[in-house]
Amino acid sequence: MSEKLSVLPYKGTRDFYPEEMRLRNWFFGVIREVLEKSAFEEYGGPMLESLDLYAAKSGEELATKQTYNFTDRGDRRLAIRPEMTPTVARMVAGKMNELNFPLKWFSFPNMYRYEAPQRGRLREFWQLNVDVFGCDGFEADLEVVTSAIDLLLAFGADENMFRVHINNRRFFSDVIAAVTGKDAEGSRAISKVVDRRGKVPYDVYKKDLIALGLSEDEIAKLDSLYTMTVEEATSLCPESVGAQELLSLFSLLTKTGLAKYCVFDFGIVRGLDYYTGTVFEVFDLSPENNRAMFGGGRYDNLVGLFVKNAKVSGVGYGMGDVTLENFLRTHNLIPESLTAGVKVLVTRFPDAPYEAYLNLADALKKHGVTSSLYLGEKKFGKQLEYAVKENYTHVLIMGGDEYARGVVRLKNLATREEKEMPFVDALASLLS
Amino acid sequence: MSEKLSVLPYKGTRDFYPEEMRLRNWFFGVIREVLEKSAFEEYGGPMLESLDLYAAKSGEELATKQTYNFTDRGDRRLAIRPEMTPTVARMVAGKMNELNFPLKWFSFPNMYRYEAPQRGRLREFWQLNVDVFGCDGFEADLEVVTSAIDLLLAFGADENMFRVHINNRRFFSDVIAAVTGKDAEGSRAISKVVDRRGKVPYDVYKKDLIALGLSEDEIAKLDSLYTMTVEEATSLCPESVGAQELLSLFSLLTKTGLAKYCVFDFGIVRGLDYYTGTVFEVFDLSPENNRAMFGGGRYDNLVGLFVKNAKVSGVGYGMGDVTLENFLRTHNLIPESLTAGVKVLVTRFPDAPYEAYLNLADALKKHGVTSSLYLGEKKFGKQLEYAVKENYTHVLIMGGDEYARGVVRLKNLATREEKEMPFVDALASLLS
Numbered sequence: 001m002s003e004k005l006s007v008l009p010y011k012g013t014r015d016f017y018p019e020e021m022r023l024r025n026w027f028f029g030v031i032r033e034v035l036e037k038s039a040f041e042e043y044g045g046p047m048l049e050s051l052d053l054y055a056a057k058s059g060e061e062l063a064t065k066q067t068y069n070f071t072d073r074g075d076r077r078l079a080i081r082p083e084m085t086p087t088v089a090r091m092v093a094g095k096m097n098e099l100n101f102p103l104k105w106f107s108f109p110n111m112y113r114y115e116a117p118q119r120g121r122l123r124e125f126w127q128l129n130v131d132v133f134g135c136d137g138f139e140a141d142l143e144v145v146t147s148a149i150d151l152l153l154a155f156g157a158d159e160n161m162f163r164v165h166i167n168n169r170r171f172f173s174d175v176i177a178a179v180t181g182k183d184a185e186g187s188r189a190i191s192k193v194v195d196r197r198g199k200v201p202y203d204v205y206k207k208d209l210i211a212l213g214l215s216e217d218e219i220a221k222l223d224s225l226y227t228m229t230v231e232e233a234t235s236l237c238p239e240s241v242g243a244q245e246l247l248s249l250f251s252l253l254t255k256t257g258l259a260k261y262c263v264f265d266f267g268i269v270r271g272l273d274y275y276t277g278t279v280f281e282v283f284d285l286s287p288e289n290n291r292a293m294f295g296g297g298r299y300d301n302l303v304g305l306f307v308k309n310a311k312v313s314g315v316g317y318g319m320g321d322v323t324l325e326n327f328l329r330t331h332n333l334i335p336e337s338l339t340a341g342v343k344v345l346v347t348r349f350p351d352a353p354y355e356a357y358l359n360l361a362d363a364l365k366k367h368g369v370t371s372s373l374y375l376g377e378k379k380f381g382k383q384l385e386y387a388v389k390e391n392y393t394h395v396l397i398m399g400g401d402e403y404a405r406g407v408v409r410l411k412n413l414a415t416r417e418e419k420e421m422p423f424v425d426a427l428a429s430l431l432s
Numbered sequence: 433m434s435e436k437l438s439v440l441p442y443k444g445t446r447d448f449y450p451e452e453m454r455l456r457n458w459f460f461g462v463i464r465e466v467l468e469k470s471a472f473e474e475y476g477g478p479m480l481e482s483l484d485l486y487a488a489k490s491g492e493e494l495a496t497k498q499t500y501n502f503t504d505r506g507d508r509r510l511a512i513r514p515e516m517t518p519t520v521a522r523m524v525a526g527k528m529n530e531l532n533f534p535l536k537w538f539s540f541p542n543m544y545r546y547e548a549p550q551r552g553r554l555r556e557f558w559q560l561n562v563d564v565f566g567c568d569g570f571e572a573d574l575e576v577v578t579s580a581i582d583l584l585l586a587f588g589a590d591e592n593m594f595r596v597h598i599n600n601r602r603f604f605s606d607v608i609a610a611v612t613g614k615d616a617e618g619s620r621a622i623s624k625v626v627d628r629r630g631k632v633p634y635d636v637y638k639k640d641l642i643a644l645g646l647s648e649d650e651i652a653k654l655d656s657l658y659t660m661t662v663e664e665a666t667s668l669c670p671e672s673v674g675a676q677e678l679l680s681l682f683s684l685l686t687k688t689g690l691a692k693y694c695v696f697d698f699g700i701v702r703g704l705d706y707y708t709g710t711v712f713e714v715f716d717l718s719p720e721n722n723r724a725m726f727g728g729g730r731y732d733n734l735v736g737l738f739v740k741n742a743k744v745s746g747v748g749y750g751m752g753d754v755t756l757e758n759f760l761r762t763h764n765l766i767p768e769s770l771t772a773g774v775k776v777l778v779t780r781f782p783d784a785p786y787e788a789y790l791n792l793a794d795a796l797k798k799h800g801v802t803s804s805l806y807l808g809e810k811k812f813g814k815q816l817e818y819a820v821k822e823n824y825t826h827v828l829i830m831g832g833d834e835y836a837r838g839v840v841r842l843k844n845l846a847t848r849e850e851k852e853m854p855f856v857d858a859l860a861s862l863l864s
């Protein structure tokens with residue numbers, strides 16, 4: 001091999017050098033703390049799954065087009081997971097009789113989608129998945145919406161930065177039926193057009209609805225719904241179960257003080273067919289990034305793909321790491337430094353024995369001080385430069401002279417202060 | 433789709449239900465703490481890499497045989513990473529002029545190998561990778577061996593449970609040259625036979641050496657080396673640089689008190705061609721699992737695959753999660769319970785308003801108490817059962833009567849003790 005290999009990561013994927021990794025670990029840490037405080041439990045699944053899992057949920061064509069898929073030597077059709085929902089549905093189905101419902105589960109796996117990389121969309125990304133399984137009531141819907149809000153608040157966001165747009169698929173169908181007389185099938189077709197509404201010109205949206213047989217009058221009625229409050233909208237179909245669910249959810253959001261983060265939005269339907277009740281999308285309110293960041297909703301029978309006559313309801317959402325990072329950067333919510341606490345470099349000189357340095361480093365380690373002995377034999381200036389670049393907060397200095405006198409010098413890299421003292425005093429100062 | 437999908441994970445991969453995930457998170461947590469205390473920094477890389485990365489290091493045949501590989505729609509040959517070293521070498525090469533050497537890096541990625549699943553070997557596994565880049569001296573070798581020992585000690589292991597077997601590739605070649613007169617090429621061929629020594633009958637080992645041209649006498653000389661101490665062995669080639677490196681390393685291991693975990697072993701050569709100096713393998717000492725668990729060593733020029741004339745030395749090791757788990761289970765080092773701390777279930781009754789329960793749960797959350805409101809409307813007995821199964825430590829009980837009187841009952845699930853008190857007292861008791 002005389003030709004050199006490329007140093008670039010594969011298209012649409014990222015290298016995480018320690019600086020980027022600290023950020024990813026910070027995301028994970030904040031998320032894990034928030035969710036575990038609310039008694040959500042973490043799970044994980046394999047990176048490779050049977051392609052059939054995605055074909056059953058999204059259709060063969062979409063599944064093969066959007067995933068990295070191939071056949072193994074045992075002729076199994078595999079895909080690198082493009083989402084976590086089929087995996088978690090399979091896991092729930094696999095232990096349906098042992099699991100203790102309702103489950104409050106989360107995961108933060110990496111996944112791959114075959115698409116052209118662009119802002120906010122990469123081929124490899126991490127996606128938080130939060131779900132409640134086995135609770136049919138509005139309590140689970142509230143829990144899931146609350147957890148999404150809690151997460152953003154934990155990252156320092158406030159009500160000026162995001163808004164949770166909420167609707168209900170059952171309510172949507174009932175309204176469509178009332179306005180247009182269409183059945184469930186017709187309502188699904190209309191929902192696809194409504195879902196694209198914000199992404200296409202109004203003319204296109206309108207033409208698509210006309211193509212589905214809607215009159216000018218019906219379209220005008222639909223349009224008026226997009227600006228209605230939840231009370232106004234639900235009064236159009238007061239006996240709809242979906243309307244009752246919406247009113248219960250909003251009433252509880254008000255009582256728990258979360259209503260200020262939420263708004264009813266008849267235009268939220270979520271593209272996927274499997275949603276059956278509450279649906280929501282979280283919008284970034286910043287003018288330069290105003291769009292849906294992530295969303296979710298209630299889906300009632302994914303487990304049924306695996307187990308005959310099984311019915312385990314689910315409600316949840318997924319949030320990508322790239323989306324989260326964009327949001328936090330837009331609102332200046334990423335701390336300047338993610339390295340925290342004391343970190344000590346023991347510098348090294350040729351005129352004291354190496355084991356004396358090893359002993360210092362070992363004593364620091366045994367007392368729980370984050371520390372390292374400088375590896376190598378560079379000049380002191382170089383060692384100091386290394387300490388600064390690598391975010392060390394202190395250096396411990398001991399030349400042959402200090403070694404002979406049984407002292408060290410402790411230098412604080414922030415204040416540039418340097419003081420000679422016995423090692424035990426330096427240790428005490430670092431621990432204080 | 434009337435035929436149901438399989439609930440099993442893909443062959444050789446695992447589902448991590450919350451219980452298994454807690455174990456994996458515990459592994460990660462202990463490892464991260466140990467390594468970060470010693471100022472190692474975490475990095476991460478993509479799951480997919482160019483297949484050429486592995487072909488350049490291990491040869492086309494091995495690379496395609498042992499990896500999951502395929503061609504994307506842009507005709508790029510890709511592989512799911514079977515190991516981390518090529519990725520990290522690529523990353524170091526990619527920022528060679530910006531990085532601050534010596535680097536102390538670690539990562540704990542998942543990876544895939546195409547092999548028949550068996551004890552200790554799965555198709556998907558996680559592998560800790562610890563490396564020091566850019567330090568040519570024995571200091572880095574010591575640092576890396578020390579970190580491997582520190583890790584096992586942090587998991588509760590002691591010197592009766594494991595032993596680090598250490599050798600040096602340079603020393604090995606020098607001894608082979610002295611005993612057999614073979615050059616570097618011949619030494620490499622012999623090293624492959626020595627590497628398999630523990631895995632094949634002695635006769636096979638001997639026949640393989642004879643096939644390489646060794647005499648009975650030379651084989652006997654080699655055999656005597658396997659039981660020698662480092663002093664005895666190095667005295668055979670005192671002027672070998674490798675011998676000096678071995679003596680320095682063992683002398684420092686003695687001075688830092690780590691010698692009791694280590695032993696010189698001329699039979700350790702590591703199969704891979706790229707090792708150039710110190711090599712080591714960590715053995716489980718339990719009779720039922722006595723074998724090499726993991727290992728590593730010094731490799732001097734992987735970055736050279738990417739950058740012309742570049743030379744960045746590396747020394748490190750990799751440890752798989754399945755191996756670690758087997759070791760910890762064998763020695764009973766996995767704590768009985770990995771769930772820790774107070775976790776409170778707020779139970780629910782139909783005769784108090786739902787928002788009253790939401791308020792209790794919210795107050796607990798705001799005070800940092802891990803807690804959840806029971807989701808659903810099951811009977812109290814069912815809620816209690818749920819709490820026990822889901823590792824809750826307490827339940828908070830408030831029926832209509834308690835609600836009217838402004839009190840709650842706090843039940844400790846370990847002691848079965850239950851007491852009525854105002855909520856503020858219950859909160860104080862949970863926080864104490």
